[in-house]
Amino acid sequence: MTKKTNVLIVISNMEFGGAQRQIVELVNNIDNSKFSVSVCSLSQYTPLAEQFNSNIPLYVIHKKSKFDFSVVFKLAKLIRKHKFDIIHSYLFDAEIAARLAAKLSFTSIKIIGSERNANYTLKPIQKRAYIFTKHLVNAIVANSQSGAEFNAKQTGQPKSKYHVVYNGVDTNRFKPQSNQNIRAELGIAESAQVIGMFASFKKQKNHPFLIKALQQVKKQGVNFKLLLVGDVLYGGLHGSDNYTVALKQLIQESGFSQDVIYLGNRDDVERLYPACDFTVLPSLFEGTPNVVLESMACGVPCIATDVSDNARIIKHTSSGYIVAVDDIDSLSQYILGLINQPNLLNELSNNAQQTIIEKFSSYKLSENMEAIYSSVSCKNRL
Template identity: 75%
Template sequence: MMDTQKTKVLIVISNMEFGGAQRQIVELVNNTDKTQFEIHVCSLSNYAPLAEQFNAGISLHIIHKKAKFDFSVVFKLASLIRKHKFNIIHSYLFDAEMAARLAAKLSCTNIKVIGSERNANYTLKPIQKRAYKLTKHLVNAIIANSKSGADFNARQTGQPKSKYHVVYNGVNTNRFRPQNKKNIRAELGIEENCNLIGMFASFKQQKNHPFLISALNTLKQQGANFKLLLVGDVLHGGMHGSDTYTSAVKQQIEDSSFSNDVVYLGNRDDIEHIYPACDFTVLPSLFEGTPNVVLESMACGVPVIATDVSDNARIISHLSSGYIVETNNVQELSEKILYLLGNTATLETFSKNARQAMVNKFSSVKLAENMTKIYKMVKQK
């Protein structure tokens, strides 16, 4: 007899602030088949602005972590598991990963545990690496958003590669779509005919703003005309040294030759209306998983120049929908930016190809379909 009972999934994350993992949770829960799955989200912080974007019917639970090592979170999470009889717990980000693994064990239920990997080639702290290895037997599967992320996580944590599944991020191609550039620039107070370069990223070291600033400084000194649009802000509470990093980046801009050509927009909840203002965007990251901003920009028909990290080259077709450049190669990045600033025909071609790739391969619907296939498989094991 066919099992018609819904699969109950609890997604646990450190917070629901303006971050990449958080935006993917929004896309996932909003596009999951509600006739087959009952999705709940639990944030370990009461700062959860992106939860406002959940569709009706998505249950949000807050278990506020009051300190770095607040073990009461584990007991509360275990209680939540027992109360709602979840089949699967799927965690995002380190503290949520640890809490979910321990809570699943403590709940004394048959709940299946799924971990996540959102980046690649970063440095794990010794205590994090040890925690992952000590709890690796508590995990049934790990979903990475890039092949390089899956390989990296397996090396770091000692998990067998058989536990890993790759599900690329997805973008809402109805929300993120080409729009009238002239109108958006008018709303932002930006000149209609200026060359506008966008960078959409939180202010944290991973995003490597100084690389882009150095390249643009070189171009400005050579006489190039442009404006830089920065969308994103310091992480909530200055986490992970974000406040110090932000100050350093802004000082570098202040000392540059284009300090008067920078527009700061901070965090925005209407970024689908901001991307189309740009001629192209740049993501100079040191490491990534599958960057949401690349998918979102391309879905809006805005080409991207990105560093050759993680699976960026699998998303951006070099010389077809954008450019892939070597990390911290200022000359190469400068050359690619300068070329796009002066070649509208290339921009138009890249724009069409970028949009089509997102519609065909990286939509939110595709994300939810691929993710729920893994949920079903893990539940049956």
């Protein structure tokens, strides 16, 4: 009987974020006959872990402070105890802790890093930490071509270490459905024009861009509802608490604040996408945004900014729209076009769903990750 490859996935937390959602998709769809996968969170805040299949072990090594180095030793102990073959880390804190813990475990464990974004600004201490530990990493999985190129440039890793695996979406969970019940629950008329934005309240997501574009739409006499799904990051991380205060003030002064519906973080987003006619993701930078994939899988077209690999996912004018960051005029015109042309909206909807089924399913995600785990594990046994 072939021995299973024992994989430990380490992440900074399991809150409502894109990387966390992809871990759920991966561990729930990976081939259990070949891989045994466990997850370790460096925070006690683990709401998305509730979506793991029952056979997925979850370990919590709580990081008590910014420089709590005891996490490294506890993680090394966990590696030795369970004899993991591979450690795969997500997000900065977990990346560095995993690299050092693997080294201090004095085992033959292989280390896989991740890149989930592109074209953001690394703090000097983060860049030094990545460069200092880069020789420990056996492979890096980026969820976009631009992310792989960005990470290589920032850290000096050879391009041979990189693999691109696009995010995947569960097409059984995210699929077209009637919006009648959910709109009734939300108090939205069936005939209303509903625009959705699914994103945490943080600077990266660039909510003000959408608000300013919608002000132009409102001046054209067009009525709509704006559905905001997401909330401030746990503990106000990355200044998201201050960002949220400023965002809500901007909305209050927008002239359409009465038409904005705040839903916070939700674990039933597959029901909320169909409540929308289309969605908008105006991010300043991304990797492969889950919300674009999820929206399209539900047959809800998306307008997204031309960052990272968004243009590789959305075929402009065929399955959605790509707009330059902060091109308010173009965004407002695309929004008006979708509101005023229901036949076009239906065409984009069909094309969007088909794109996800063919190229960005959870099955594709797990299949691609299995190949990387197998490759790294084989090298481990040489």
